[in-house]
Amino acid sequence: MERDAILEIRNVSKAFPLAGGRELLAVDDISFNVERNSICVLLGPSGCGKSTVLRMMAGLETASSGAVVIGGKTVDGPGRDRGMVFQAYTSFDWLSVQKNVEFGMKINGVPAAERRERAAHFINLVGLGKFADAYPSQLSGGMRQRVAIARTLANDPEVLLMDEPFGALDAETRWLMQELMINVAEQTNTTMVIVTHDLEEAIFLADKIIFLSSHPGRLKEEIVPAFKQGQRIADKERVVKLDGYGELEARLMRLMREEGRHAE
Amino acid sequence: MSSDNRSKPFLKLRHPAGRQQRLVSALGIWAVFFGVWVIASSTGMVNELLVPAPQKVFATTYDLFAARGFASDVLISISRVVGAFLMACAVAVPLGVMMGSFPAVEAIFAPFVSAWRYLPAPSFIPILLMWFGTGEAPKLALLFIGVIFFLITLIMDHTKNVREELVETALTLGARRPTVVMKVIFPAVLPDIVVAMRQMLAMAWTYLVIAEIVASTTGIGAMMMRARRFLKTDEILSGIIVIGALGLLFDLAFAALHRWMFPYLRKTR
Numbered sequence: 001m002e003r004d005a006i007l008e009i010r011n012v013s014k015a016f017p018l019a020g021g022r023e024l025l026a027v028d029d030i031s032f033n034v035e036r037n038s039i040c041v042l043l044g045p046s047g048c049g050k051s052t053v054l055r056m057m058a059g060l061e062t063a064s065s066g067a068v069v070i071g072g073k074t075v076d077g078p079g080r081d082r083g084m085v086f087q088a089y090t091s092f093d094w095l096s097v098q099k100n101v102e103f104g105m106k107i108n109g110v111p112a113a114e115r116r117e118r119a120a121h122f123i124n125l126v127g128l129g130k131f132a133d134a135y136p137s138q139l140s141g142g143m144r145q146r147v148a149i150a151r152t153l154a155n156d157p158e159v160l161l162m163d164e165p166f167g168a169l170d171a172e173t174r175w176l177m178q179e180l181m182i183n184v185a186e187q188t189n190t191t192m193v194i195v196t197h198d199l200e201e202a203i204f205l206a207d208k209i210i211f212l213s214s215h216p217g218r219l220k221e222e223i224v225p226a227f228k229q230g231q232r233i234a235d236k237e238r239v240v241k242l243d244g245y246g247e248l249e250a251r252l253m254r255l256m257r258e259e260g261r262h263a264e
Numbered sequence: 265m266s267s268d269n270r271s272k273p274f275l276k277l278r279h280p281a282g283r284q285q286r287l288v289s290a291l292g293i294w295a296v297f298f299g300v301w302v303i304a305s306s307t308g309m310v311n312e313l314l315v316p317a318p319q320k321v322f323a324t325t326y327d328l329f330a331a332r333g334f335a336s337d338v339l340i341s342i343s344r345v346v347g348a349f350l351m352a353c354a355v356a357v358p359l360g361v362m363m364g365s366f367p368a369v370e371a372i373f374a375p376f377v378s379a380w381r382y383l384p385a386p387s388f389i390p391i392l393l394m395w396f397g398t399g400e401a402p403k404l405a406l407l408f409i410g411v412i413f414f415l416i417t418l419i420m421d422h423t424k425n426v427r428e429e430l431v432e433t434a435l436t437l438g439a440r441r442p443t444v445v446m447k448v449i450f451p452a453v454l455p456d457i458v459v460a461m462r463q464m465l466a467m468a469w470t471y472l473v474i475a476e477i478v479a480s481t482t483g484i485g486a487m488m489m490r491a492r493r494f495l496k497t498d499e500i501l502s503g504i505i506v507i508g509a510l511g512l513l514f515d516l517a518f519a520a521l522h523r524w525m526f527p528y529l530r531k532t533r
Binding site (some may be wrong): 058059060078079080082083084086088090092093094103104107108135136137148151152155161 | 427429430432433434435436437438439443447448451452454526527528529530
């Protein structure tokens with residue numbers, strides 16, 4: 001199943017200036033592709049620069065060298081074609097759930113009627129139909145992340161970028177959200193790039209795992225979870241019970257541990 | 265000491281006082297205050313000319329409003345505070361938000377604004393009188409100078425505290441810079457701006473009284489200075505009470521405005 005690449009990361013490096021004129025190399029010459037309609041997970045220990053890579057895809061950071069290319073065009077700054085969901089809550093507290101989800105469409109000039117309809121569709125998709133008129137402060141953490149996801153999807157991005165989106169949630173909410181993302185990916189055909197340090201989350205969501213090593217962040221391995229046989233299964237329990245799940249998890253653990261030792 | 269004989273202390277560490285206890289305590293402290301005042305003036309412990317009895321002060325307050333046109337002084341004072349304060353806000357809100365949003369704008373104005381904050385506004389009174397004479401202008405100018413630099417700094421700081429993720433979310437949704445400032449940063453900081461305005465309005469009242477005492481023939485402060493000349497301590501105390509009551513009313517009005525403008529900040533969970 002060959003699919004064309006929608007995002008190309010070409011020899012990207014990123015150095016941050018330090019005090020005293022020195023530089024910290026956070027990301028060192030990384031190249032990989034994200035295929036259209038796929039879920040690509042950036043995995044690695046802390047300090048591997050995975051969030052920096054994602055932020056460069058979003059255009060929120062500029063690469064020191066190399067380029068991020070989307071649909072043949074080099075990224076230079078943020079744009080609506082690359083929607084982003086953060087770990088921290090980003091709901092606009094002064095707007096209702098409905099208005100939050102309409103926000104991107106409104107600033108991009110989508111007519112009111114179409115806006116309302118699309119917002120309602122995506123609010124239902126993430127299971128918040130009953131809360132369209134609520135304010136974010138009335139919602140739980142998981143529900144607020146659903147609002148952020150619906151808001152980003154309703155804006156019709158080419159790629160959905162997520163930076164540890166469920167890191168602040170408790171375990172059972174996190175499972176529900178992961179299952180929701182599989183359903184969303186199936187129903188909307190959205191390409192997703194998800195940053196995580198949670199092995200389970202990576203294995204469950206990924207069509208492809210990009211494993212990064214730390215200090216500086218380098219591409220260590222590209223891993224396709226072959227045991228899922230190219231399928232997406234929106235039931236965490238079933239995935240965990242499949243043959244090959246444990247093997248892959250053990251392999252990723254080994255990689256994580258090696259990297260942890262390097263860092264010490 | 266047996267354990268079932270444990271006494272409950274009146275001072276419980278970090279333990280919230282009940283509604284009734286708070287009400288009784290609040291009324292109690294004021295009852296003590298007026299009680300001491302009444303006893304001190306009725307037993308002749310204090311000179312009645314310097315400290316008139318509270319009932320006399322309240323009677324005078326009523327008389328000032330009912331028979332002696334004090335209301336027009338009060339209205340003039342209110343209009344000075346509100347007028348100067350609105351002018352200060354008209355400059356401080358946009359400037360503070362711009363300075364908090366764009367470091368380049370901060371780099372221009374911050375060195376200027378922070379220097380002015382250390383110049384006490386009343387020190388400008390002599391020069392303001394020479395520039396503007398004795399009309400409304402010097403009073404408005406004093407109030408304006410007194411609050412604007414603090415207001416700008418407060419609003420700038422609050423604007424800087426708007427979370428970076430909100431700005432970045434707007435950018436990745438396709439917002440341009442003016443949209444980010446108008447549709448995300450400004451509404452995010454607005455509740456804090458209203459709080460800053462509430463604090464600064466209290467300061468505006470302080471400068472008003474200074475301005476009216478030093479150089480005015482109208483307003484609450486001027487009435488108090490006239491009363492001093494005729495040894496009318498009851499009228500001076502009436503003026504103080506009215507200023508206090510107005511300050512409280514404006515504060516309550518701002519609190520109500522805050523609740524009305526920002527229903528989403530009410531905790532329902």
